[in-house]
Amino acid sequence: MTQSLFIGLMSGTSMDGVDAVLVDFAGAEPKLVAAHTEAIPEHLLKGLQRLCQPGQDEINRLGRLDRSVGSLFAKAVNNLLQKAGVEAKDITAIGSHGQTVRHMPNLEVGFTLQIGDPNTIAAETGIDVIADFRRKDIALGGQGAPLVPAFHQQVFAKDGQCRIILNIGGIANITFLPGNADAVLGFDTGPGNTLIDAWVQEVRQQPFDADGAFADSGNTNDKLLTQLLSHPYFALSHPKSTGRELFNRAWLEQQLEDFANLDEADIQSTLLDLTCRSIAQDIYKLSWEGELFVCGGGALNGALVRRLGALLPGYSIETTSALGVDPKWVEGIAFAWLALRHHQGLPANLPAVTGAKRMAVLGARFPAN
Incomplete structure (x- = not known):
């Protein structure tokens, strides 16, 4: 199995779709192999927009949307692989940003929350997922952003x-x-x-x-x-x-x-x-x-x-x-790169940027098997 192919998944604040990119890191510069944007279905978009504002029954809605967004991200990956003619076994890992539903780093106990269950992505694609990139930086006193x-x-x-x-x-x-x-x-x-x-x-x-x-x-x-x-x-x-x-x-x-x-x-x-x-x-x-x-x-x-x-x-x-x-694909490629850094055990935050106490390996791995 090649160790140079990674997938980056990105859905930003604008929620205008899930960007999925297949990137080859074998050379001196990352090479974009294929890209795909998965539309966010209307019912899911409305649910996410509602969750971004405080409201009733938040934990149940959060749990359901976490799984649903994970399935949507997995669909984006599977469609990308089909488009590229590449098999899941050839991908080292997926770097998933998730969908931010709260980013409040300046509270007394600051936090950031991205949903899109990485376990669901791993189960539905058969590929290891590296996700939750922002919270280590916050734990170190940083803003958790920007990471790119x-x-x-x-x-x-x-x-x-x-x-x-x-x-x-x-x-x-x-x-x-x-x-x-x-x-x-x-x-x-x-x-x-x-x-x-x-x-x-x-x-x-x-x-x-x-x-x-x-x-x-x-x-x-x-x-x-x-x-x-x-x-x-x-x-x-x-x-x-x-x-x-x-x-x-x-x-x-x-x-x-x-x-x-x-x-x-x-x-x-x-x-x-x-x-x-x-x-x-x-x-x-x-x-x-x-x-x-x-x-x-x-x-x-x-x-x-x-x-x-x-x-x-x-x-x-x-x-x-x-x-x-x-x-269009810079941020998606960046999250593939963040997955590569985690895979290599290398730090990926810049304390001068985020305010964290030190550099750190970001993210956690969710194995497909």
């Missing part, structure tokens, strides 16, 4: 060159690669697609604002933008991480109470500028110039990338395709 900067450092860094990797999923996060491995930083800047998706879903019943066209049809309201940017999270210094707990539809509705007369497209434009401004102001705290490479779903939003470029004239902006990795 260690992967970005290995794959994208260039000695003596200042690079920033910007991942725009539901939440946006940046990895600062200053050309010196000891000085790598990374943190969540705030909302990425989560609010712009929520608004276009509510007023236009579209899953997302394709290429930012709806936002571009409106005009940003400066007063609303200033109010949104006054959220205390944006003033925090790193390490910091966030999620739906802070930036969600309920918070947005609260912010819009005094702006009932605003045009829907103007709100969409303002929310897009919230994403861009919060990203840009955090980037400027790190460096005034360099190379910026965008990945995640936001990389496909032309309006977002254009507005970001106008805010960051000192940066050249491209997607991670320029570095040889399709922007």
Whole structure:
């Protein structure tokens, strides 16, 4: 059996599908062999969105959804293998991120919770699963996020060159690669697609604002933008991480109470500028110039990338395709890499990024047999 093939599974804050990637780590750089996105069925999506807010009967709902999401992840793996023409016995392990339903690292006893039962994935695929990557870092006093900067450092860094990797999923996060491995930083800047998706879903019943066209049809309201940017999270210094707990539809509705007369497209434009401004102001705290490479779903939003470029004239902006990795699959490949690190008994967190006391091997193994 080859020891170089791993699968990465990722479902992010935006819950727009389960990304499954098959990665070969035999060479100097990870090689994407095949990729597949498994849609999240409507009933499951509604259940997950409900679970992300406090409510009744949570433990029973959590238990059921944990198993259901595990089965969905297993289906994504089996469809990926069929697409790639590869057998389960050829895969060393699956690295599963799970689906985050709570991320609250700043409480007195901080915690993070991802569901998608790894035992179910292992049983339904016949492949060992490595999962639960975030909680070791939290146990060591860290934020448990972001975890991808260690992967970005290995794959994208260039000695003596200042690079920033910007991942725009539901939440946006940046990895600062200053050309010196000891000085790598990374943190969540705030909302990425989560609010712009929520608004276009509510007023236009579209899953997302394709290429930012709806936002571009409106005009940003400066007063609303200033109010949104006054959220205390944006003033925090790193390490910091966030999620739906802070930036969600309920918070947005609260912010819009005094702006009932605003045009829907103007709100969409303002929310897009919230994403861009919060990203840009955090980037400027790190460096005034360099190379910026965008990945995640936001990389496909032309309006977002254009507005970001106008805010960051000192940066050249491209997607991670320029570095040889399709922007859609970067996070999935990162979780395959995290599984590889666990398999090799090597640490995968960066204390300067998460605030953990020390580096550690992340995750736990759930054998198929």
